[in-house]
Every structure is written in C-alpha cells, then in structure tokens.
Amino acid sequence: MKALITDMRHASASEEKKVFDAAGIELDTTFSNNEDELIEHGRGAVGFLVSYAKVTRRVMEALPDLKVIVKYGIGVDTIDLAAATDLGKYVANIPDYCTEEVALHALALALGGLRMVPKFSLMVRNGTWAADPEGTIVSRPSMERLGLVGFGRIARKLHELAKPVFSETLFFDPFLDASQIRVQGVRKVATLGELFAESSVVSVHTPLTPQTTGLVDRAAVSNGRGVVLINTGRGGVVAEDAVREGLEKGWLSFFGADVYWQEPPDFGDPATESFLRDPRVSITPHVGWCSAMSAQEVRRKAAEEVVRVAIGGRPLNVVNREILVQGEGKS
Numbered sequence: 001m002k003a004l005i006t007d008m009r010h011a012s013a014s015e016e017k018k019v020f021d022a023a024g025i026e027l028d029t030t031f032s033n034n035e036d037e038l039i040e041h042g043r044g045a046v047g048f049l050v051s052y053a054k055v056t057r058r059v060m061e062a063l064p065d066l067k068v069i070v071k072y073g074i075g076v077d078t079i080d081l082a083a084a085t086d087l088g089k090y091v092a093n094i095p096d097y098c099t100e101e102v103a104l105h106a107l108a109l110a111l112g113g114l115r116m117v118p119k120f121s122l123m124v125r126n127g128t129w130a131a132d133p134e135g136t137i138v139s140r141p142s143m144e145r146l147g148l149v150g151f152g153r154i155a156r157k158l159h160e161l162a163k164p165v166f167s168e169t170l171f172f173d174p175f176l177d178a179s180q181i182r183v184q185g186v187r188k189v190a191t192l193g194e195l196f197a198e199s200s201v202v203s204v205h206t207p208l209t210p211q212t213t214g215l216v217d218r219a220a221v222s223n224g225r226g227v228v229l230i231n232t233g234r235g236g237v238v239a240e241d242a243v244r245e246g247l248e249k250g251w252l253s254f255f256g257a258d259v260y261w262q263e264p265p266d267f268g269d270p271a272t273e274s275f276l277r278d279p280r281v282s283i284t285p286h287v288g289w290c291s292a293m294s295a296q297e298v299r300r301k302a303a304e305e306v307v308r309v310a311i312g313g314r315p316l317n318v319v320n321r322e323i324l325v326q327g328e329g330k331s
Contacts, residue, residue, distance in 0.1 A: 002026035003306045004045040006038060006053035008072060015296055016049065019303035025310055035059050042066060047306030050079065057083035068092060068309040070302045073289060075234055076319050077208040085320045092305045092315035095153060097298040098289035102258075103157035105288030106232045109256030110201045111165075112282060113228035114141055116254070119279035139200055141165045147199030149192065149216060150206035150233070151176055158203060159186060170199055173206075192220035196251075201228045208234035218242040226253040232288050235261040247280055254280050258288040 003025055005013055013029050020027045028045065032038040032053060039062045042048065047068045048055060055069050057080050068090040069079055076093055084091045112118060116136045123130055130136075146162050148155040148171040159169045169186045172195045178188040189195050192215070196202055202224070206212050216238040221229070229252050231238050240261050246252035260283060265272050276283060289298075305315040318324060 001310060002028050002045050003047045003049065003303070003310075004028045004030070004032075004042050005049045006042075006055070007031050007051045008049070009051055010295060010299065013299070015299035016303040019300060019307060023307045023310065025307065039063065046310045049302050049306065052078060055079045055084075057087075060084060060087050060089055068306055068315060070094075070305045070315070071319075072298055072302050073098070075207055077234065077236075081320045085322045088323065090309060090315050090323060091319045092317050093319055094298050094301045094305075095317055097301060098291075098294040099153050099157050101291050101294050102154050102232050102288045103161055105258055105284070106154075106158050106203050106205075106230050107161050107165075109230045109232070109258070109282060109284075110146075110162075110203060110228055111141075113230070113254030113256050114139065114201065116279075118282045122279050141200070143167055144200035145170055145198055147171070147189075147195040147202040149173075149195065149202065149204045149237075151181070151186075151188075152205060154232075155203070155205040156183065158205070159183065166201070170195055192216065193223040196220050196223040196227055197225075199224075199227060201230065203230040204233045204237055206233050206237055208236045212237050214239045216242065218245060221246040221251050222249075224251040226250060228252070228254045228256070231255075231257040231259055233259065235259040235263070244275065247278070252280075254282070256282040258284045258286055260286075 003020055013027060017027050028041065030041045032041050035056055035058055038053060038059045042063045044065055046065060047070060048066065049070050049072060051072050060066060060083055066089060069084060071093040074093050074095050076091055079091050081091055119136060120130060142165065144166055145168045146166040148169060151171040151173040155171065163185055170189050171186060172189050172192050204216060213236050218239065221242045224246065243255050247255060263286060267273065275281060308315055
C-alpha cells in the first residue's frame, strides 16, 4: 500500500514520511505534471496528497485503489468534487493549519494599504523623500469599518486581530444567518454593494467555487470610495477587470493580495508588468499560509488523513460531505 505526493511546494517530505512509516505505508514522491502521469504514478496508491495538481474524473476512474485525495491546505478547486463523490472517493482538506497566519497576512496587507507603505517605500527606493504626504494617506482606521467577504474561520480570526484597530466589522456571507453569529462588534450586511459602500477596507475570505467565481465584481466594487481591497482567498473570486477599473476610477485606493488570477503571473506581459509595478498594488506569492509551525502542521495532518482512510476509517475534514450518506465510501 502506498500514498502519492502528486506535487508540493516544500522541499522535504520528512514530516509525511514519519507518519507513513509508522503506519507501514510506502511514500511515493514522484511528481506528476498531467493526467497521464497522475495515473501512471498513482497506481496502487490509497491516497493522494495534492498541492496544485488537477485531479480529474479521468484520473480517478483509472485508479480504483485510490480512496482519498487530501489537499495540502484549504482550497480544493483543482479537484473534481462531483466525480470524487460519484466514485466514492473522499476529498479532504486541512482547514485549520494556518488560520492565524493568513488572517495576520491579510491584516498586514490592509494596514500597508491604509498607510500606503508600498508607495512610500517605492518613493524612497527611487530617490524621492516625500515633503508633503497628506494627499496619499487614506484615513485613521479607528474611525473606519472593516468589511469581510465571508465569515468563516480565517475571517473571524482577522476580526479578532483587527478589532482594536477599526471602529466596527461588517461582513457579507449569504450562507450565515445573523442570528448564528455570537461575535461582538460584528454586523451582517445584505449585499456586497453595501459592504463596499460602508467599509474602508474589504478583505475577501471565501473559497473558489462556481458560485463564487467573479463574486467581487464591478457592480460591487463601484460602490466603493477609495476602498482598500485585500484578497487572501483565491484570485478568481475577485474580477480582475473590476480591480483595474476600480483603481482607475478611485473606487479602490489600493489592492493587496496573496493570490493572483494566474499563478505565477505572466511576468513577460506588459499589462501584467505595469499592474504589478503600480504603487497602489501589493502582491505576495501565495505565502500567507506559511510559518515554521504551519508548514510542519499541514504536512503532518495531510498524511494523517490518508492513514485514517487506509486503516478503514474516514478523514476528519471531508469536503465532499455528500459521500457520507453513501456509507464509508466505495473503492
């Protein structure tokens, strides 16, 4: 019996190997770049550990021994959930390994945007010392509202961290009823447009699904007046054209993100290069999750999910929960 790491960003699989060695499971670290390689390398694997690999229906149908696909992290948009459910294969993620890290990264981007740190830093690097900064600084955060798109684990942690900084936290989340919220200093709004109209910072914390693709669009952004927009979720949740137009028309004063619409960006494209060099834009390379502790935790927890299934159980964090009504899954 074996487990396959389909691809990974980290340099060593030592954490995973410790877990699998203790369970008597072979670990295969042969990376796969396409469907054919996933099928070839995945033969005999009970579980996949996935960073960015696209695990399609064709791959799953070709691998009857595959019982569980575990995402290193939270977003499972590269895995065909419907196919996995149809074929009786668990999809699991690790939703709690980097809550503090991502929330803190979002707050850092937000404060950098409010204080225009990237712009002022760039001025100094270019040999300019600002004599009169008043036209650049946005506002005093303690007199402004923080808006959250989605109010899950990371968004709630961001609220906790930001509570001493902002006057109030608003959130938009159609899947949560206001009566379910037991958090002080938080108010639900009915629409995204309202969120942008009432907030000086809007931070995006929702997974990428067919329903959320392009959710933060022109109609929502156009309600803003110099909003600092932050995205540490997935690039596709925010419409790229809405960001560009928002910066041009003043609906947005700053855009900070730890994700991009295409990762990595096409650095050779003139339009992309111009956007990334804009002093009102600050992009980090999908590193918000990372700390010494979270890096070890996600690898260990991902391996443990595979072991649970290999010994006849089920994952702790099942994403395709429809499979649970089918029993313990099918091979």
